[in-house]
Amino acid sequence: MSDTDLPLSPEDVAEIAAILENSPFREIDIATGRFRLRVAKGDGSDAGVTQEWQWAGAGGEVAAVVASAFADDPDAVAAPLPGTFYHAPSPGAPPFVAVGDKVGPDSVIGIVETMKLMNPVHAGRAGTVAEVLAPNATMVAKGQPLIRLS
Numbered sequence: 001m002s003d004t005d006l007p008l009s010p011e012d013v014a015e016i017a018a019i020l021e022n023s024p025f026r027e028i029d030i031a032t033g034r035f036r037l038r039v040a041k042g043d044g045s046d047a048g049v050t051q052e053w054q055w056a057g058a059g060g061e062v063a064a065v066v067a068s069a070f071a072d073d074p075d076a077v078a079a080p081l082p083g084t085f086y087h088a089p090s091p092g093a094p095p096f097v098a099v100g101d102k103v104g105p106d107s108v109i110g111i112v113e114t115m116k117l118m119n120p121v122h123a124g125r126a127g128t129v130a131e132v133l134a135p136n137a138t139m140v141a142k143g144q145p146l147i148r149l150s
Helices: 010-021 059-070
Strands: 027-031 035-041 049-055 076-078 083-086 108-114 117-122 127-132 138-140 145-149
Touching: 010 027, 010 035, 108 145
Parallel strands: none
Antiparallel strands: 027 035, 035 049, 076 145, 083 108, 083 138, 108 117, 127 145
């Protein structure tokens, strides 16, 4: 899908995010016959804005398949949204976590880039990194396991 096929331009999404940031609301959920866009503010522990695109039609079926394919791993920290997963904050920087590292619920384990926005991924619970499942700089689906904790 090219940028010209998107129902909103990146500038449109940035404008919506700016409106949300300057409002008392925590999230905006826009649904039309062609797409659904959900934009949510962080709660202080996770700075930034996240986005979730779901195109009308097969999107619901695809999301259900993705969720069921990854539901078998309760020890995994999953991608909160689709995008490119990065292990480190910048090229050449050390990774956020490595095998053997102890993490807490608020620990950042990586970044998912979606529509040019960098979204931190938090562990969500305490544990020790047992395995890094997603390679650096690869596309991941929403719900795809990124790391496994023990």
